[in-house]
Amino acid sequence: MLTTVILRRLLFSFPTILGVATLAFLLGHMSPGDPAIAAMGLDLDGESMIDPDELARVREELGLNKPLIVQYLQWIGNALQGDFGTSYVSSTEVSEMVFEALPTTMLLLVLTMSTAIISGMALGIVSAVFRGRSMDYVARMIAIIGVSTPTFWFALVLMLTFAFAIPIFPMNGPVSEHGLIAMALPTLAIALHPAALIARMTRSSMLEVLSQDMIRTAAAKGLGKWRVFMVHGLRNAINPVITVIGFQFANLMGGAVAVEFIFSLPGLGSLLIEGIYEKDILLIQGAVLVIGVAFALSNLIVDLLYMVIDPRIRV
Amino acid sequence: MKPVLELKNLQTQFETRSGIVRAVDGVSYHVNHGETLGVVGESGCGKSVTSLSVLRLIPNPPGKIVGGSVMFEGEDLTQVPDHLIRNIRGKEISMIFQEPMTSLNPMMTVGNQISEPLIRHLGLSKKDALDRAREMLDLVQIPDSKSWLSGYPHQMSGGMRQRVMIAMALACDPKVLIADEPTTALDVTIQGQILILIKELQEKLGTAVIMITHDLGVVAEVADRVVVMYAGRKVEEADIHTLFERPRHPYTVRLMTAIPRLDRIAAANGAPERLTEIPGTVPLLSELRSGCAFFDRCAFASEQCGKEAPVLEEKSRGHWAACWNEAPFQ
Structure with missing residues (x-):
């Protein structure tokens, strides 16, 4: 089937x-x-x-x-x-160039997506569960900042702060040179925007579900608070969140092109920009x-x- | 007989933009072992809020229990800590709700939903809980119970879903079942079936039932004793026969005359008779006047009724009413 x-x-x-x-x-x-x-x-x-x-x-x-x-x-x-x-x-096979660049981009996207989904949903859930309290305001503030920050700008700020001013992360260069840590700043840079969108969608979808009759039924069974929130609430709230995650993929590719170029990661994005030049x-x-x-x-x-x-x- | 659940002077308020609404304003009632108590009233009279207050299922904010007590097995449920009230919900006191279409979780199999309280309260393994869930489905007369365990609510009709709700509520063999308008959303033939089912199960399991409804017909069918509520207060209480024979509150009388009666239609040779309705609507709880809350809609109101709220008095043995009128109505 x-x-x-x-x-x-x-x-x-x-x-x-x-x-x-x-x-x-x-x-x-x-x-x-x-x-x-x-x-x-x-x-x-x-x-x-x-x-x-x-x-x-x-x-x-x-x-x-x-x-x-x-x-x-x-x-x-x-x-x-x-x-x-x-x-x-360059007289090289294009397919060869593309498939050489693909792993870097894939790794970047997988890391970014996981970061965005985990942090975004966590933020959204906390926001919905503690609706109207200070935790909610803080979470929503972070989400609004995240939504309105341009990716390329945030990438440059991250680079200046955590690679230049406080050099904990490598400035640029591929994973083959620095190891996985080379992905840290690029991942953060791209993940901010989708994480914020996921957080907002998770919050509103959760709030809608939490006001429904079945949540009262779940509470009337004597289930613990978090079981009600996660098993009955989140499970029903997840569909719109998945839609948003799906759409983010397109945005993510756009973000990846700029960020790969900024951090000199040899991925599809860098390849594309090189091709355009x-x-x-x-x-x-x-x-x-x-x-x-x-x-x-x-x-x-x-x-x-x-x-x-x-x-x-x-x- | 010692009551199994007793509400004493319960008060629940909601904070709204137009001020504090006293949805439940000093309501007392009790239910005995194996007994069915009917709670009747129009929409907005506070009967649902009262029952939700028992298990503290009122969304807070804006709702809050501000006074009175709910005594169950020597403990005041309004005072016990959160984790203890969760041990009572679904195990000692269960609820079923008005809307079977939206009260079940659409993402979870029927079997798992019935298993949840069994795993939570009785510590059953998943497998044992599912076995017991199947027995419960048999008990509420759902055919082919084994295959329905893995079915989903959207595959069921409204009546079947309400049966699942009942199975879920009775799974842990509670002492009290609160049924909040369990038949309102169902069509008439299914209503009858569900009421008969609840009655049968009650006799089999000895559960005390609080049946909340706006339908005196339902009350007449299942209740042993009746509490009539109006504007957040109890206005009359009596056993079922006394209430229907000698109602002592004008509101109860008006509710009764609003029921269509086959004998009257027959007496008039099938000529349609106009039903009498109660003039006006339930007053907004945020705008309650001094005096009797039913004053504006009452045909028997006197000057005293407008000034002073009547107190609940025992008019005859076990028959309480809050009305200044002394003579019974016919």
């Missing part, structure tokens, strides 16, 4: 991924600058000094002279087989496509989680 649902959902996410691929392709080709010039290793301003014959030869070699639709079909056909082409700039369109397309697939998968996971948690949605 569940496998049918998973297969059907996977089928449904295919058009999304195709759409992402198409957009990635079009954006790459529509943005200003000529990828052929970039491929020749020249500065984009140096256009006037280029030998037109040489340029035409490079174009032909890279297939950039073909009609856009042909290029599109070729690229997408290859991409479906896991071949994102060879970077014009160098007008390496195949690299941009590949990276965007992988991020898109990850996003579609995260939506799938959220849908499946609903089904696992709520017996009413089970088919």
Whole structure:
């Protein structure tokens, strides 16, 4: 039963991924600058000094002279087989570059998500349980600050404070150099915003559930306060929280791009920015496509989680 | 007979924006072993708040028990510490509520919900608790009890859910069952079934039942003794026969005449008869006047009624009423 649902959902996410691929392709080709010039290793301003014959030869070699639709079909056909082409700039396989960068980003996202979920939900629960008391005000204050702090700014502040002024964490560099501690500040930087949103949603959803009849029933059974809050309250309040967590994934990718760059972590984000600087369109397309697939998968996971948690949605 | 549960001069207040509302204003009643006490009154007369106050299930804030006592086995439940009241809830005194649709947890199997109090109070293992839960489902006459253990509330009808609520409430064999409008949300045929079920189980288990309802028909069917409440106070108390034969409070009388009667319709050869209603509405508890709370709606009110609130008096043996009128009404 569940496998049918998973297969059907996977089928449904295919058009999304195709759409992402198409957009990635079009954006790459529509943005200003000529990828052929970039491929020749020249500065984009140096256009006037280029030998037109040489340029035409490079174009032909890279297939950039073909009609856009042909290029599109070729690229997408290859991409479906896991071949994102060879970077014009670095002459490396794009898939190789992407999959080399993927573990760093995955690790960062897993750490960030866990941090955000644990701290956000804890904050939200405390806030709801102690509604109207000082704990609630403090928790809500933290959440509002968290929601309104831009990720890149918070990353820089963290770096200045805890790597520069008080050097407890490494300034920048990959895990291979510093160990897991290299992830500490980037994780905190990205996690703040989703944690705050999760806290707010947990609070309001919990408050709604705690006012329902079934909570009174649970209390009338003589159950302890925390069993009522967690088993009966939280379990029923969790669905909207999962929705928010699912949406956060998209924001998180955005945050990760900036933060990876700031902390010089060799992940997908850094790769993407590098690709944009160098007008390496195949690299941009590949990276965007992988991020898109990850996003579609995260939506799938959220849908499946609903089904696992709520017996009413089970088919 | 010694009462199993006794409320003495209980007072519960709510703090609202328009001031303090005395939802329960000095209510006393008791229930004996194996007896069914009916508590009747219109919406907003404080009957539910009174019963919720017994187990301290009033949300605080804004609600608060400010006076009186609830005596159960020599202890005042309004005074015992929180962890002790939790030992009483669901074990010694259980409640079932009005809304079976929303009173069960939609995320938890029926079996687990019935098991919870058994594990909590009797220390049963999960497996033993589920076995006992199945017996309880049999007891409340849910067919195919074994497969319903792993069922969810949304798969059940309202009547079945109320049966589950009853199974849950009686699982630990409590001494008192408080049923707060248990049939109000159900359709008429199911109402009858649920009332019969409660009555049967009471006889089988010897539980004392407090049946809270706005429906005198329900009271007539199940209660041994009746307390009539109005505006947060008890206005009349009598055994069921005395009450229906010789009501001593005009409010009780008006409640009775508001019930449709088949014999009257038959006497009029099936011609529809207009039901009499009680004029006006229950006064806002935050705007109670001096004098009798029923003054504005009472056909028998005298000048004295408007000035001075009547005190509860024993009009005849075991028959109490709070009314200045001396003669019984017909």
